[in-house]
Amino acid sequence: MRYQPISNQLFIKNRSNFVSEMKENTITILTSNDVKHNNADDVMGFTQNNDLFYLCGIDQEESILVLYPDAYKEENRAILFIKETNETIKIWDGEKLTKKQATEVSGIQRVEWVQDLEMVLQYMAFEADGFYLGHNEHLKRVTKDQQTQQDRMISWCKEKYPLHEYYRAAKITRGLRQIKSEEEIALIKKAADISIEGFHRAIQSAKPNIKEYEIEAELIYTLTKNGGSRHSFKPIVASGKNACALHYNTNDDVCKDGEMILMDFGVCYANYNSDTTRCFPVNGKFSERQKEVYSSVLHCLKEGSKLLMPGAISSEYEAQMAKLVETELIKLGLLDAVEVANQDPKKPLYKKYFMHGTAHHIGLDVHDVGLYSRPFEAGMVLTCEPGIYIAEEGIGCRLENDYVLTENGPINLTEAMPIEIEEIEALMKS
Numbered sequence: 001m002r003y004q005p006i007s008n009q010l011f012i013k014n015r016s017n018f019v020s021e022m023k024e025n026t027i028t029i030l031t032s033n034d035v036k037h038n039n040a041d042d043v044m045g046f047t048q049n050n051d052l053f054y055l056c057g058i059d060q061e062e063s064i065l066v067l068y069p070d071a072y073k074e075e076n077r078a079i080l081f082i083k084e085t086n087e088t089i090k091i092w093d094g095e096k097l098t099k100k101q102a103t104e105v106s107g108i109q110r111v112e113w114v115q116d117l118e119m120v121l122q123y124m125a126f127e128a129d130g131f132y133l134g135h136n137e138h139l140k141r142v143t144k145d146q147q148t149q150q151d152r153m154i155s156w157c158k159e160k161y162p163l164h165e166y167y168r169a170a171k172i173t174r175g176l177r178q179i180k181s182e183e184e185i186a187l188i189k190k191a192a193d194i195s196i197e198g199f200h201r202a203i204q205s206a207k208p209n210i211k212e213y214e215i216e217a218e219l220i221y222t223l224t225k226n227g228g229s230r231h232s233f234k235p236i237v238a239s240g241k242n243a244c245a246l247h248y249n250t251n252d253d254v255c256k257d258g259e260m261i262l263m264d265f266g267v268c269y270a271n272y273n274s275d276t277t278r279c280f281p282v283n284g285k286f287s288e289r290q291k292e293v294y295s296s297v298l299h300c301l302k303e304g305s306k307l308l309m310p311g312a313i314s315s316e317y318e319a320q321m322a323k324l325v326e327t328e329l330i331k332l333g334l335l336d337a338v339e340v341a342n343q344d345p346k347k348p349l350y351k352k353y354f355m356h357g358t359a360h361h362i363g364l365d366v367h368d369v370g371l372y373s374r375p376f377e378a379g380m381v382l383t384c385e386p387g388i389y390i391a392e393e394g395i396g397c398r399l400e401n402d403y404v405l406t407e408n409g410p411i412n413l414t415e416a417m418p419i420e421i422e423e424i425e426a427l428m429k430s
Contacts (some may be wrong), residue, residue, distance in 0.1 A: 001059060002227040002228070002229060003227050003229065003269055003270035004227070004270075005105070006057055006105075006183070006187070006270060007183065008057060008104065008105060008106055008107035009107070009183075010057070010181065010183045010184070011054075011055060011056050011057040011105075011106055011107055012107040013181070014054055014055050014176070015055050015056070015067065015078065015107075017176050018055055018067070018172055018173065018176060019067055019069040021172045021175070021176075022067075022069060022132060022167075022172070023129075023130065023165075023167060024070060024129075025070045025127075025128055025129045025130075026068075026070075026128055026129060026130045026131060026132055026165075026167065027066060027067065027068045027121075027124060027125065027128045027130075027131050027132070028065070028066070028067040028068075028131070028132040028133075028169055029064065029065070029066055029121075029131060029132070029133055029134070029153060029157065030049065030051055030052045030055065030064070030065045030133075030134045030169060031049065031052065031063075031064050031134065031149045031150055031153050032048060032049050032052055032058070032060070032061050032062060032063040032064070032149065033046070033047055033048055033049045033061070033148070033149060034061075034148060034149050035061050045230060046061050047230075048060075048271060049134065049149075049150070050177075050271065050364035050365055051134055051169060051170065051173045051177075052065055052134070053271050053364065054173060054176075054177060054364060055067075055173075056080060056105075056106040056108060057105045057106050058080065058082065058097070058102060058105060058106055059271065060082065060083065060096060060097055061083065062082070062083040062114050063080070063081065063082050063083065063114070064080075064081040064114060064117055064153075065078075065079075065080055065081075065108075066078070066079045066080075066081070066117075066120075066121065066124075068124055068128065070128075071124060071127070072127065075109075075110050076110075076123075076124050078108045078109075078110065079108070079110045079111075079112060079120065080102055080103075080106055080108045080110070080111045080112070081111075081112050081113065081114040081116070081117050081120075082096070082097055082099070082102050082111060082112075082113065082114060083096050083097075083113075083114055084096070084113040084114070084115070085098075099111040099112075125160075125161055125164070128164070129164065129165055130164050130165030130166060130167060131157055131161070131164055131165075131166055131167070132166075132167045132168070132169040132172070133150070133153060133154050133157060133166060133167075133168070133169060134150045134153070134169045134170060135150050135151070135154065135168065135169075135170055136148065136150065136170075137168070137170040137171075137174065137369070138365065138367070138369060154166075170369070173369065174369045174370060174371065175370075177363060177364065177368065177369055177370070178361060178368070178369070178370040178374070178377070178380055179377060179378075179379040179380060180363060180379050180380070180381050180404070181379075184272060184363065185381065185404055185413075187269060187270050187272035188272045188273070188274060188362065188363065188381055188402065188413060189413050190269050190270070190272075191228070191232070191266070191267040191268065191269040191270075191272055191273055191274035192267075192274040192276070192402055192413045192414045192417075193416075194222060194223060194226040194227075194228050194267040194269060194274070195265065195266060195267045195274045195276050195414065195417065196414065196416050196417045197222050197226065198218065198219040198221075198222035198223060198265070198267070199263070199265075199276070199278060199417050199418070200418075200427065201218040201219075201221065201222050202215050202216075202218040202219055202237075202263060203278075203280050203418075203424070203427055203428055204427065204428065204430065205218050206255065206261060206280065206282055206284070206428065207255075207282070207283070207284075208255065208256060208257035208282055208283055209254055209255065209256070209257075210254075210255050210282075211251075211252065211253070211254060211255070212237040212238070212239055212242075212251040212252060212253050212254075212255060212261075213237070213251045213252055215237050215251075215255070215261070215263070216235055216237045216251050219231075219235055219265055223267050226267075226269075227269065228267045228268060228269050229268045229269065229270070229271065230268045231265065231266060231267070231268065232265075232266025232267060232268050232273040232274060232275055232366040233266060233275075233366050234249045235249065235251070235263070235264065235265035235266075236248055236249050236251070236262065236263065236264040236265065236277075237249075237251045237261065237262075237263050237265075238251075238261065238262045238263075238264075238396065239253055239254075239255040239256065239259045239260070239261045239262075239282060240253075240255075240256060240259035240260070240394045241391065241394040241396070242262075242396075243260070243261070243262035243279075243389070243395070243396025243397070243398075244389040244390070244391045244394075244395075244396040245396075246355065246356060246389075255282045256282060257282060257283050258281075258282070258283065258287065259281075259282045259394070260279055260280065260281050260282070260286070260290050260294075260395060260396075260397065261279065261280055261281075261282060262277065262279050262396050262397065262398055263277065263278055263279070263280070264276075264277040264398065264400065265277075266366055268366075271364055272363060272364060273362055273363065273364070273365070273366040274362070274402055274413070274414070275362055275366050275383050275400060275402060276400050276401065276402065276414050276417060277385055277387075277398045277399055277400035278399065278400075278417065278418075278419065278424075279294060279297075279397045279398070279399065280424050280428065281424075281425075281428075284425060284428035284429060285425060286421055286424075286425065289393065289395070290395060290397075291421060292332060293332065293388055293390065293395055293397050294397055294399075294421060295421070296325075296328035296329075296331065296332055296388060297328075297386055297387060297388050297397045297398065297399050298399055298419065298420075298421075299324075299328060300321065300324045300325050300328060300386035301384055301385075301386055301399045301400075301401065301419075303324055304320070304321045304324055304358060304384050304386055305384040305401065305403060305410055305412070306409070306410070307320055307321070308359065308376065308382055308384060308403050308405055308410040309376065309405065309409065309410070310375070310376055310377050310378045310405055310406075310407060311375050311376065312375065312376045313375055313376075314359065314372040314373075314376070315372070317359060317376075318357055318358060318359070321358045321359075321386060322348070322350060322354070324386070325350055325353075325354045325386055325387075325388065326340060326348070326349075326350040326354075328388065329350055329353055329354070329388065332388070334352075334353055334388075334390065335349050335350065335353075353388050353389055353390060354386070354387060354388055354389070355389070356385075356387065358383070358384055358385050358386050359382045359383060359384055359385075360382065360383055361380065361381065361382055362381050362382065362383055362402055363381060368381075376405055377405065378405050378406050378407050379404070379405065380404075380405045381402060381403065381404050381405070381413070382402075382403055382405065382410075383400055383401065383402055383403070384400065384401055384403060385398055385399065385400035385401075386398070386399065387399070399419060401413070401414045401415070401417075401419075402414050
């Protein structure tokens with residue numbers, strides 16, 4: 001693996017928290033994600049099921065975790081099933097984890113080969129009253145029309161053990177994963193630090209007539225050099241009017257003199273993610289109008305991030321953020337104060353220039369799991385990302401940092417990434 005080994009104490013602690021939430025005399029079964037295929041015999045990069053990783057740290061395909069905390073035999077209380085290496089796999093793909101290595105990574109003493117799952121499970125299943133099974137319950141999931149390894153496990157279990165009770169493992173992990181441990185925060189900070197280095201390289205490469213993807217290449221270089229697994233998401237390098245398309249990521253346009261670039265990017269390190277956005281002028285000098293818009297967004301970021309406090313409700317926080325942006329839009333001459341005062345509250349005028357939310361959980365998923373009906377708590381990690389998009393002027397500006405919530409206020413994990421206008425211009429001159 002590219003990243004530094006994570007102490008298995010993190011996963012031991014996570015499992016302990018998880019099993020304390022399980023119903024009496026039940027078994028949890030979590031599977032790894034599938035390897036997704038491209039054309040012919042090629043495959044896409046493997047991405048682990050984050051609930052499985054959270055509980056055992058195994059970052060390998062064809063892995064299954066079984067937890068049965070009330071098992072009569074202690075050896076059955078936690079079992080890890082992994083892929084067995086054979087000569088063909090060694091020749092074509094290289095070695096897979098040994099049983100000893102899997103124990104070192106996960107802290108689980110009993111490790112079996114994945115082909116033995118059915119036989120081993122049979123000895124325990126009829127002693128148990130029910131199963132916890134995994135499923136992708138993310139609000140924005142993209143697997144709803146595709147059958148996954150988790151879907152196949154659900155079908156298999158219900159066919160083999162139809163009279164057991166069934167429960168949702170994701171309901172437990174969703175609650176636990178929202179509060180980050182010190183170890184997890186350190187991994188998110190490492191991802192953020194790589195992003196900060198990447199930003200310095202990227203911004204210093206900018207100049208008139210450069211292609212957006214040439215700037216993206218600097219992010220890729222820094223990510224790879226520092227042991228990042230992949231981008232947190234396909235990076236956005238959007239110059240001029242492209243920045244007004246929120247998810248623009250083709251990154252194939254020419255950056256023209258006088259335009260501003262919006263760069264939204266993140267690093268995945270040890271499966272933990274950063275998510276940051278910065279804007280900068282192609283030629284190294286903000287125009288007066290760009291300065292006005294940028295300063296308004298920066299003001300909203302500074303004031304809005306102060307609202308990320310334990311006890312805050314997401315919907316109320318977002319309403320306050322919207323009010324901050326609305327005030328700036330009036331100052332910028334984009335909205336009329338009288339019209340705003342008389343607007344239909346169900347169709348606020350600011351939506352023309354500010355269309356998205358500003359705070360999402362971040363962790364093992366860049367848009368991490370969690371219910372936004374749950375008040376913010378210390379230990380949560382959230383983004384703050386206000387923006388203003390003026391299509392008619394070809395200006396799109398969004399600024400984003402990652403914050404750990406504490407009782408004494410939010411801590412900015414991305415504080416070292418330059419954000420002040422003077423910092424940006426000075427860095428581009430260097």
